[in-house]
Amino acid sequence: xxxxxxxxxxxxxxxxxxxxxxxxxxxxxxxxxxxxxxxxxxxxxxxxxxxxxxxxxxxxxxxxxxxxxxxxxxxxxxxxxxxxxxxxxxxxxxxxxxxxxxxxxxxxxxxxxxxxxxxxxxxxxxxxxxxxxxxxxxxxxxxxxxxxxxxxxxxxxxxxxxxxxxxxxxxxxxxxxxxxxxxxxxxxxxxxxxxxxxxxxxxxxxxxxxxxxxxxxxxxxxxxxxxxxxxxxxxxxxxxxxxxxxxxxxxxxxxxxxxxxxxxxxxxxxxxxxxxxxxxxxxxxxxxxxxxxxxxxxxxxxxxxxxxxxxxxxxxxxxxxxxxxxxxxxxxxxxxxxxxxxxxxxxxxxxxxxxxxxxxxxxxxxxxxxxxxxxxxxxxxxxxxxxxxxxxxxxxxxxxxxxxxxxxxxxxxxxxxxxxxxxxxxxxxxxxxxxxxxxxxxxxxxxxxxxxxxxxxxxxxxxxxxxxxxxxxxxxxxxxxxxxxxxxxxxxxxxxxxxxxxxxxxxxxxxxxxxxxx
Ligand code: C2O
Numbered sequence: 001x002x003x004x005x006x007x008x009x010x011x012x013x014x015x016x017x018x019x020x021x022x023x024x025x026x027x028x029x030x031x032x033x034x035x036x037x038x039x040x041x042x043x044x045x046x047x048x049x050x051x052x053x054x055x056x057x058x059x060x061x062x063x064x065x066x067x068x069x070x071x072x073x074x075x076x077x078x079x080x081x082x083x084x085x086x087x088x089x090x091x092x093x094x095x096x097x098x099x100x101x102x103x104x105x106x107x108x109x110x111x112x113x114x115x116x117x118x119x120x121x122x123x124x125x126x127x128x129x130x131x132x133x134x135x136x137x138x139x140x141x142x143x144x145x146x147x148x149x150x151x152x153x154x155x156x157x158x159x160x161x162x163x164x165x166x167x168x169x170x171x172x173x174x175x176x177x178x179x180x181x182x183x184x185x186x187x188x189x190x191x192x193x194x195x196x197x198x199x200x201x202x203x204x205x206x207x208x209x210x211x212x213x214x215x216x217x218x219x220x221x222x223x224x225x226x227x228x229x230x231x232x233x234x235x236x237x238x239x240x241x242x243x244x245x246x247x248x249x250x251x252x253x254x255x256x257x258x259x260x261x262x263x264x265x266x267x268x269x270x271x272x273x274x275x276x277x278x279x280x281x282x283x284x285x286x287x288x289x290x291x292x293x294x295x296x297x298x299x300x301x302x303x304x305x306x307x308x309x310x311x312x313x314x315x316x317x318x319x320x321x322x323x324x325x326x327x328x329x330x331x332x333x334x335x336x337x338x339x340x341x342x343x344x345x346x347x348x349x350x351x352x353x354x355x356x357x358x359x360x361x362x363x364x365x366x367x368x369x370x371x372x373x374x375x376x377x378x379x380x381x382x383x384x385x386x387x388x389x390x391x392x393x394x395x396x397x398x399x400x401x402x403x404x405x406x407x408x409x410x411x412x413x414x415x416x417x418x419x420x421x422x423x424x425x426x427x428x429x430x431x432x433x434x435x436x437x438x439x440x441x442x443x444x445x446x447x448x449x450x451x452x453x454x455x456x457x458x459x460x461x462x463x464x465x466x467x468x469x470x471x472x473x474x475x476x477x478x479x480x481x482x483x484x485x486x487x488x489x490x491x492x493x494x495x496x497x498x499x500x501x502x503x504x505x506x507x508x509x510x511x512x513x514x515x516x517x518x
Contacts, residue, residue: 001039001041001042001043001096001097002038002039002042002043003042003043003044003045003094004036004037004038004042004043004044004045004097005045005046005047006034006036006044006045006046006047007028007046007047007049008027008028008033008034008046008047008048008049008061009027009028009029009049009051010025010026010027010048010049010050010051010052010059010107010117011025011026011029011051011052011053012024012025012026012052012053012054013026013029015031015116016188016189016190016193017031017143017171017174017175017176017193018143018168018169018171018175018176018177018178018193019177019178019180019189019190019191019192019193020145020168020169020178020180020183020187020189021187021188021189021190022145022147022187023115023147024115024116025052025107025112025113025115025116025117025148026116026117027117027118027119030119031116031174032116032118032119032120032137032139032141032173032174032213033105033117033118033119033120034119035119035120035121035122035136035137036105036119036120036121036122037121037122037123037124038097038121038122038123038124039097039123039124039125040097040099040100040123040124040125040126041096041097041098042096042097042123043094043095043096043097044063044093044094044095044096044097045092045093045094046061046092046093046094046105047090047091047092047093048061048085048090048091048092048093049090050085050086050087050088050089050090050091051088052087053087056087056088056517057087057109057110057112058078058083058084058085058086058087058109058365058510058513058514059084059085059107059109059112059117060076060077060078060082060084060085060107060108060109060506061076061093061105061106061107061108062075062076062077062105062106062107062108062418063075063076063093063095063103063105063121064103064104064105064106064251064416064447065099065103065234065235065447065448066095066096066097066098066099066103067098067099067419067420067465068095068098068418068419068465068467069096069098069419069465071094071095071096072370072419072465072466072467072468072469073370073498073499073502073503074093074094074095075418075419075467075469076093076108077108077418077470078108078109078363078365078368079363079364079365079367079368079369079386080363080368080369080370080468080469080470080486081368081369081370081467081468082368082502082503082505082506082507083365083366083368083503083506083507083509083510083511084109084365084506084510085506085509085510086506086509086510086512086513086514087513087517089506089509091505091506097123099123099235100123100124100125100126100235101122101123101125101232101234101235101236101237101253101255102120102121102122102123102137102209102211102232102235102253102255103120103121103123103211103234103235103253104118104119104120104121104139104211104213104253105118105119105121106118106119106213110148110149110152110480111148111149111151111152111215111476111477111479111480112148113213113215113476114144114148114151114215114476115147115148115149118139118141118213120136120137120139120209120211122136122137122209128231128237128325128326129229129231129237129240129257130205131205131206131207131257132201132204132205132206133201133204133205133206133207134207134209135198135199135206135207135208136208136209137173137209137211138172138173138198138208138209138210138211138221138270138288139171139172139173139174139211139213140170140171140172140210140211140212140213140214140219140221140248140272140286141170141171141174141212141213141214141215142167142169142170142171142214142215142216142217142274142282142284143167143168143169143170143171143176143284144167144168144215145168145169145187148215148476151165151477152477152480155352155477155480155481156351156480156481157351158349158350158351165216165477166282167214167215167216167217167274167282167284168282168284169282169284169286170214170217170219170272170273170274170282170284170285170286171286172195172196172270172272172286172287172288173196173288174196175193175194175195175196175288176193176195176286176287177193177194177195177287178193195287195288195289196288196289197288197289197291198270198288198289198290198291199291199292199293200258200260200262200290200291200292200293201260201292201293202260202262202263202264202292202293203260204259204260205257205258205259205260206257206258206259206260207255207256207257208228208255208256208257208258209253209255210246210248210253210254210255210256211248211251211252211253212248212249212250212251212252212414213250213251214250215250215475215476215477216250216279216475216476216477217250217274217275217278217279217284218247218248218249218250218274218275218278218279218314218412218414218450219247219248219272219273219274219275220245220246220247220248220272220273220275220308220310221245221246221247221248221254221270221271221272222244222245222246222270222271222273222305222306222308223258223268223269223270223271223290224268224269224270224271224301224303224304224305224306225261225262225268225303225306226244226258226259226261226262226268226290227242227243227244227258227259227261228242228243228244228246228256228257228258229241229242229256229257229258229259230242230243230246230254230255230256230317230322231255231256231257232253232254232255233252233253233254233316233322233444233446234252234253234421234445234446234447234448235253235421235447236324236325236421236444236445236446237324237325237326238322238323238324238325238444239323239324239325240257241321241322243317244306244308245306245308246317247315247316247317247450249316249412249414249448249449249450249474250414250448250474250475250476251414251416251447251448251474252316252414252446252448252450260292262290262292263292264292264293264294264295265292265293265294265295265296266292266295267289267290267291267292267295267296267299267300267301267302267303268289268290268301268303269287269288269289269290269301269303269305270287270288270289270290271285271286271287271305272285272286273285273286275310275312275314276310277310277312277314277410277453278310278312278314278410278411278412278453279314279410279411279412279475289301312453313429313452313453313455314410314411314412314450314452314453315412315427315450315452315453315455316424316427316446316449316450319424319426319427319438319439319443319444320438320439322444323439323442323444324442324443324444324445327441327442328442328445329440329441329442330423330425330437330439330440330441330442330443330460331396331398331423331460331462332440334396334397334398334460335394335395335396335397336391336394336396336397336398337397337398337399337400338389338391338397338398338399338400339357339399339400339402340356340357340399340400340401340402340485341356341357341358341402341404342354342355342356342401342402342403342404342405342413342451342473342483343355343358343404343405344405344409344411347360351481352481353481353482354473354478354481354482354483355482355483356387356482356483356484356485359384359385359387359482360385360481360482360483361385361386361387361472361482361483361484361485361486362385362386362482363386363484364383364386365510365514366507366510366511366514368503368507369386369388369468369486370467370468370499370503371499371500371503371507373468373488373491373494373496373499374494374495374496374497374499374500374503375496375500376496386486387482387484387485387486388468388485388486388487388488389485389486389487389488390487390488390491391463391487391488391489392488392491392492393490393492394463395462395463395464396460396461396462396463397460397461397463397487398425398458398459398460398461399422399458399459399460399461399471400432400456400458401415401451401456401457401458401459402431402456403451403452403453403454403455403456405454406454407453407454410453411453412450412451412452412453413450413451413473413474413475413478413483414448414449414450414451414473414474414475415448415449415450415451415457415471415472415473415474416447416448416471416472416473416474417447417448417459417461417469417470417471418469418470418471419465419467419469419489420447420461420462420464420465420469420489421445421446421447422445422446422447422449422459422460422461423443423444423445423459423460423461424438424443424444424445424446424449424457424458424459425437425438425440425443425458425459425460426438426456426457426458427449427450427452427455427456427457427458428452428455428456429452429454429455430454430455430456431456432456432458443460448474451473463489463490464489464490465489465490466489466490466491466493466494467488467489467494468486468487468488468489469486469487469488469489470484470485470486471484471485471486471487472484472485
């Protein structure tokens with residue numbers, strides 16, 4: 001395959017995506033960052049220059065949903081697959097476009113991505129559905145007017161600030177309009193902010209690539225007056241089904257086809273709503289404008305939202321309706337079964353923590369797990385707070401996730417696994433009965449699944465990608481609060497020499513910088 005080369009300079013800058021002026025994290029001066037585009041099978045090569053100042057910070061870029069087979073050290077996760085890229089340093093990622101469809105890249109350092117460090121990736125591949133126009137990404141992000149590191153300080157504090165964590169807005173493709181009259185502290189707020197625009201053609205079929213790239217909220221996406229046909233979830237083509245509302249947990253994607261049923265001259269609102277029930281979010285509604293040919297651009301659309309009642313389950317669309325287009329048989333009998341109980345607690349120092357099996361994850365930037373493994377540290381689980389699960393030579397593992405926080409606390413978790421797609425074989429409220437498997441001959445597959453409020457999800461994973469892989473909640477704040485485990489896949493197949501060589505690239509500079517700065 002061909003190599004697609006990109007050069008990304010990461011910096012802090014001032015921007016006003018919704019009118020409210022604030023410090024953001026930028027890729028080549030943009031938010032969201034520039035699009036990466038490749039064909040299936042190509043190589044993608046991205047050089048990251050860390051030019052973050054005021055204050056300086058490390059960084060690292062993760063390529064969400066790619067498998068990184070034979071190159072787990074390109075996964076971009078500090079504490080696991082590399083040391084952070086130190087301030088002033090550069091690092092080049094090179095990996096295969098081993099999946100096709102729509103995804104994103106985002107920083108995996110602290111909650112930098114919630115400050116804007118992210119961008120879209122489109123990998124062109126065979127298509128199982130026909131359309132006339134590809135309108136590209138629809139990036140949905142809840143948006144905070146506070147600095148991400150101040151939010152982290154707040155939620156890691158001992159004063160229960162985290163209970164008041166509401167986003168100020170919700171954006172589509174980095175745009176939205178904030179009501180500047182609500183600003184009382186003198187922060188500049190520009191009233192010329194605009195919504196994103198999408199041009200529809202009457203009678204044509206449009207492809208929209210939806211993603212929830214937010215920090216906390218569960219999103220409901222819709223277009224007034226239109227029905228959508230969902231054709232892909234994450235990187236998995238599915239049998240097309242129709243709906244007026246698409247649900248998206250953070251990190252999840254859905255390609256949808258929208259028939260241009262409107263007439264020339266018409267305009268409609270496109271909407272993304274944070275579920276009030278499924279997370280600690282504002283009722284922030286993101287709006288964008290759908291304009292048919294010859295629409296009067298001087299007038300906002302006058303369309304009405306379609307009737308919708310939030311079911312409050314905070315779950316993915318039912319497994320019965322999301323069916324992979326290309327069938328893959330599920331695992332008949334897993335070699336190993338691992339239960340993960342997820343719960344919230346307040347620790348001895350008064351901090352809120354999210355625990356998996358009674359342990360909240362704390363990473364160590366100077367000691368990436370994959371490097372420790374390559375150095376011959378094979379007695380697991382290393383440090384208990386690194387939440388390492390070594391699955392050894394097991395070829396298949398069933399993971400049963402139980403959301404044991406009470407139903408009333410209203411929290412669901414978008415669980416994302418690195419380096420693998422997994423089979424989603426059961427999900428529901430309460431506890432799994434231990435036997436029901438949805439469609440064993442062709443279970444749903446994804447890289448991010450909603451662990452519903454007060455419920456469970458059961459996933460089957462094929463251990464075919466030697467490495468150390470995170471499996472975590474994609475709510476930015478929950479990562480900091482510890483809802484994160486790492487698992488070791490086929491350690492006997494690691495390549496220690498290669499790992500040590502590659503890791504030296506980031507670790508030498510980081511160890512030096514952090515000695516003087518952290
Ligand atoms: Cu999209 Cu671990 O991340």
